Amino acid sequence: MSTTSGRVKVAAQDGPRELDPHQWRGDFPILEKKVHDQPLIYFDNAATTQKPRQVLEAMEKLYAEHYANVHRGIHTLSEESTDRYEAARDTVCRLLGGVSREEVIFTCGTTEAINLVARSWGDQNVSQGDEILISEMEHHANIVPWQQLAERTGATVRWIPISDDGMLDQEACGSMLSSRTKLVAITAVSNVLGTINPIKQIIDAAHANDALVLVDAAQSVPHAPTDLQSWNADFVAFGGHKMLGPTGIGVLYGKRQLLDAMPPCLGGGGMIRRVRKEGFEPADLPDKFEAGTPPFVEAIGLATAIEYLQQVGMQSIAAYEQQLAKLAMERLSAIEGVRIFGPGATDRAGIISFQIDGVHAHDVAQILDRFSIAVRAGHHCAMPLHLRLQVPATARASFYFYNTSEEVEKLGVAIEETQKVFRKK
Ligand code: PMP
Numbered sequence: 001m002s003t004t005s006g007r008v009k010v011a012a013q014d015g016p017r018e019l020d021p022h023q024w025r026g027d028f029p030i031l032e033k034k035v036h037d038q039p040l041i042y043f044d045n046a047a048t049t050q051k052p053r054q055v056l057e058a059m060e061k062l063y064a065e066h067y068a069n070v071h072r073g074i075h076t077l078s079e080e081s082t083d084r085y086e087a088a089r090d091t092v093c094r095l096l097g098g099v100s101r102e103e104v105i106f107t108c109g110t111t112e113a114i115n116l117v118a119r120s121w122g123d124q125n126v127s128q129g130d131e132i133l134i135s136e137m138e139h140h141a142n143i144v145p146w147q148q149l150a151e152r153t154g155a156t157v158r159w160i161p162i163s164d165d166g167m168l169d170q171e172a173c174g175s176m177l178s179s180r181t182k183l184v185a186i187t188a189v190s191n192v193l194g195t196i197n198p199i200k201q202i203i204d205a206a207h208a209n210d211a212l213v214l215v216d217a218a219q220s221v222p223h224a225p226t227d228l229q230s231w232n233a234d235f236v237a238f239g240g241h242k243m244l245g246p247t248g249i250g251v252l253y254g255k256r257q258l259l260d261a262m263p264p265c266l267g268g269g270g271m272i273r274r275v276r277k278e279g280f281e282p283a284d285l286p287d288k289f290e291a292g293t294p295p296f297v298e299a300i301g302l303a304t305a306i307e308y309l310q311q312v313g314m315q316s317i318a319a320y321e322q323q324l325a326k327l328a329m330e331r332l333s334a335i336e337g338v339r340i341f342g343p344g345a346t347d348r349a350g351i352i353s354f355q356i357d358g359v360h361a362h363d364v365a366q367i368l369d370r371f372s373i374a375v376r377a378g379h380h381c382a383m384p385l386h387l388r389l390q391v392p393a394t395a396r397a398s399f400y401f402y403n404t405s406e407e408v409e410k411l412g413v414a415i416e417e418t419q420k421v422f423r424k425k
Helices: 053-066 076-095 110-125 144-153 170-176 199-208 256-261 296-312 314-333 361-370 383-389 405-424
Strands: 104-107 131-135 156-160 181-187 212-216 235-239 250-254 272-276 279-282 338-341 351-356 376-378 394-398
Touching (some): 110 250, 131 144, 156 170, 170 199, 181 199, 314 338, 361 394
Antiparallel strands (some): 272 279
16 A cells, blocks of 8 residues: 655656647547537636546546445455555645645645635634735635635735736735735636746745745646745645546645644544544544545546646646647737737736627627637636726636647637627627
8 A cells, every 4th residue: 555654756857848739639539529510629628628538447447446435444445446546646746746645635626625724724823913815816716715714713805916917916915915914825827817926936925924825726737847845835726627637626735734733624534533422533644634535536537637647748738838828819919809818928828818899708608619619708706807807707718738729720710700790780
């Protein structure tokens, strides 16, 4: 069994390689699907990503050949499931640059991971008069748990402003940090603007003020190398389904001394060392935060997804998606009447939210669907950001490494056709 404690070694990261999406597309059964008689163009990757055969097969194999509940059984099948579950944790440790197994908690998603910190660390450490800093570009998953914490404790949530072009106002962030700041909760990449935030600088500034930092890495871990030792983040949350893995699995990374001091969030089986009528004694990390039957098949699916991504190469994925975003920015900004939100291509990941003059974002998405192009429309769970941008809704195209430049060109053409439809009306 691989359940020993301690740091997990990582192999040296490969440099970026030229990425050919056609080398990988064949692994994704859904990319062969036709929508309205045309090949599907899937540009909704910020919401969730498609799954390669390898992930689907790994989960099916687990159910077909090794399936039994983890940790509690002495029998062979239970050991086989447990071994694979704990090996999945090792895979996550390696992805994050070699963190310790005790620092990796499996959750059911990014949202649960952030809520865990708000409940467990927050209730223990935050009180009346304290401040939590979040930015104007956060997803609701990194807003509401802090608002709820503020309601419970009398603390205040303060908003780090962004500039009109969607960049974090670092100067304002620096001046808002004070002895009252307990935590900065910030996204690494905006799920609407695609903005890549300067996480290391934010963490250094927060630490200089004795504040902790939680990074919402839902949109960064799937798309670029993550080296937590260089970030020195206190908490990091991300999920499996945005990185080729299944739904129902996510990860909370937390520094060991912080997690050690935090009370368990959920109570139940698996998270205890012993239970008596008088009370209970929690288990050691990471079990302390994994009450009940964990999503172990999903964790194994996630580990297979991570291995797949590492084969493609995280650096290559980041470089390729930036190229696609640049191409899309050039193509879309050349169309009169299209407004793109967020920064220029150099500060942006593969996410582009836009508006077509005179056309509601929902209509844009509906018409693009007729061209078999899947984009999302709405507030993308970032209502305060849309209020800041003074738009009720945007359409969002978001890329992954299996998308192609030909698909980006088709998006440009479909947007032009959308404009024609509305001009006729
Ligand atoms: N944070 C960000 C930046 C996101 O994009 C998302 C998903 N849209 C989440 C948090 C929440 O992820 P989940 O719904 O998988 O918990």
